[in-house]
Amino acid sequence: MSEQDRIRVAIIGAGIVGLTFAVALNAFDKEHKFAIDLYEAAPELSEIGAGINIWPRTWRILEQIGMKDILIPLLDHYPDLKRRVVFEIRKSDQRDGFRITDIVKEGGALRIHRADFQRSLIERLPLPGSGASINSTCNLHLSHRLIDYTETSVPSSPGSSHSCPITLHFADRPSVSCDILLAADGIKSTVRPLFLNRLPDPQRYERYMEPVWSGSTAYRGLVEQAELMRAFPVHRILKLPGIMYVGKSKHVVVYPVSGGKYINVVAVVHEVFKEGTEWTGPSSVQVDQAEFLSCFEGWEEELRALIYCIKQPTKWPINNLDHLDIFAKQRVLLMGDAVHAMVPHQGAGAGTGIEDAYILAALFAHPSSPRSFSASWIKQLGDIYNLVRVPHAIAMSKASIKQGYLDTLHAPGFEKYKEGDDVPRDLLDDLFSVVKRNWDWTATDPEKDRRIATGYLEKPITPML
Ligand SMILES: Cc1cc2nc3c(=O)[nH]c(=O)nc-3n(C[C@H](O)[C@H](O)[C@H](O)COP(=O)(O)OP(=O)(O)OC[C@H]3O[C@@H](n4cnc5c(N)ncnc54)[C@H](O)[C@@H]3O)c2cc1C
Ligand SMILES: *[C@@H]1O[C@H](CO)[C@@H](O)[C@H](O)[C@H]1NC(C)=O
Numbered sequence: 001m002s003e004q005d006r007i008r009v010a011i012i013g014a015g016i017v018g019l020t021f022a023v024a025l026n027a028f029d030k031e032h033k034f035a036i037d038l039y040e041a042a043p044e045l046s047e048i049g050a051g052i053n054i055w056p057r058t059w060r061i062l063e064q065i066g067m068k069d070i071l072i073p074l075l076d077h078y079p080d081l082k083r084r085v086v087f088e089i090r091k092s093d094q095r096d097g098f099r100i101t102d103i104v105k106e107g108g109a110l111r112i113h114r115a116d117f118q119r120s121l122i123e124r125l126p127l128p129g130s131g132a133s134i135n136s137t138c139n140l141h142l143s144h145r146l147i148d149y150t151e152t153s154v155p156s157s158p159g160s161s162h163s164c165p166i167t168l169h170f171a172d173r174p175s176v177s178c179d180i181l182l183a184a185d186g187i188k189s190t191v192r193p194l195f196l197n198r199l200p201d202p203q204r205y206e207r208y209m210e211p212v213w214s215g216s217t218a219y220r221g222l223v224e225q226a227e228l229m230r231a232f233p234v235h236r237i238l239k240l241p242g243i244m245y246v247g248k249s250k251h252v253v254v255y256p257v258s259g260g261k262y263i264n265v266v267a268v269v270h271e272v273f274k275e276g277t278e279w280t281g282p283s284s285v286q287v288d289q290a291e292f293l294s295c296f297e298g299w300e301e302e303l304r305a306l307i308y309c310i311k312q313p314t315k316w317p318i319n320n321l322d323h324l325d326i327f328a329k330q331r332v333l334l335m336g337d338a339v340h341a342m343v344p345h346q347g348a349g350a351g352t353g354i355e356d357a358y359i360l361a362a363l364f365a366h367p368s369s370p371r372s373f374s375a376s377w378i379k380q381l382g383d384i385y386n387l388v389r390v391p392h393a394i395a396m397s398k399a400s401i402k403q404g405y406l407d408t409l410h411a412p413g414f415e416k417y418k419e420g421d422d423v424p425r426d427l428l429d430d431l432f433s434v435v436k437r438n439w440d441w442t443a444t445d446p447e448k449d450r451r452i453a454t455g456y457l458e459k460p461i462t463p464m465l
Contacts, residue, residue, distance in 0.1 A: 147170060191332070218267065248418055348396055406431055414427065
């Protein structure tokens, strides 16, 4: 198919979700119907942050889109479905901490360094001259910050399928046009408020314009394994795939990444009464170790030893986007954190966005898709996407919020206990059996959702919107 005839998809944001969409569409687009332009505000692609959990459910998607071989050497274990420990859970807000239970799941959780993951996705982009096999053509445009978009309500030449009804406006760059705008521009999305303000009833969407503070603050950092071996040679994390240290109003998630070279530490301080209030500090700052340590005064020594070994800890507010009920309308579709940024306590934010990208790419590339752009086709596709993805993302976000409470011992029966108190063993056991169930979905099959979504293309739904 010639270049000009292809349906032109603009993706805003080359984070994990935008990149995954480009790779997935290329994998599924047998008939070479699409041309992708990927616009990224940053001058180069670099992933901040450290480790990321990939659950077996997400792994199946990565396999299907051709990422298996490139990722396997970068994972902490081979991605099979053997039952594995995900975390040892320890009651740790006391000197003599103890093991409560293990979270054991089919396939465990795969751990990877974010930079390795992002680099692998970039390597699989179907860029010209990249050596990757190309089904959907793709161009990457760095230093392109979208500031606005306009929709031309009347096609420039009636009847022409090649009209360009969306114009993208960038800071200090010429405007361009596209057939479909796909936004994957993250929690601080530029597209989200523009999109919501163009809905028939924008007042209704006031509270979805900006994310709000969850009341939680995360301290993050990496420990060099070699340094920990010097400082604390018998440390439990040198032998375990993951530990969660819990106590009242705080919990710390620890797991090795990069083949054990580093240990990723995310410590959460949960001030439940501040949920929904305004965060006044900056969105990410370096903090000194003294501040980090003082939050975990009196906690068990093996946890404090990890904090001692973090050279440059950073502090982040954990924000949450309220549960938006529309992700797409006509030619504009949003994915990932841009529409469902959630608290990180299920380790599933990126996984949920990867699923959006996978489902959308499958819908785009379905054999019933037209050869050239059609307004009725994209409308149907957006209706299906809303129908299948909105409830899924809301459920994941709610489960993440719930887990943020459970992991910090905010649950019925725990009201009277303060940080450092002894808590009856049966209360702890019951609580963490709820936590285990909350993670029941981790090895389910995403292909089922894909079939449901593409099934609607064959048997159309009555649109909700
Ligand atoms: C502490 C913590 C731990 C986490 N752990 C996990 C985990 O274990 N597992 C998991 O699945 N998820 C986890 N998450 C969630 C995960 O990090 C996010 O859900 C995921 O990174 C979102 O990806 P995204 O591509 O939607 O957005 P982003 O990664 O934010 O990418 C957005 C991109 O868009 C670009 N952009 C923004 N505005 C514009 C514009 N106007 N024009 C052009 N480009 C623009 C940005 O520069 C950026 O590159 C965690 C999150 C936190 C905070
Ligand atoms: C291109 O499409 C074909 C047919 O669907 C597929 O087998 C191939 O893997 C795709 N290429 C890439 C790089 O995914």
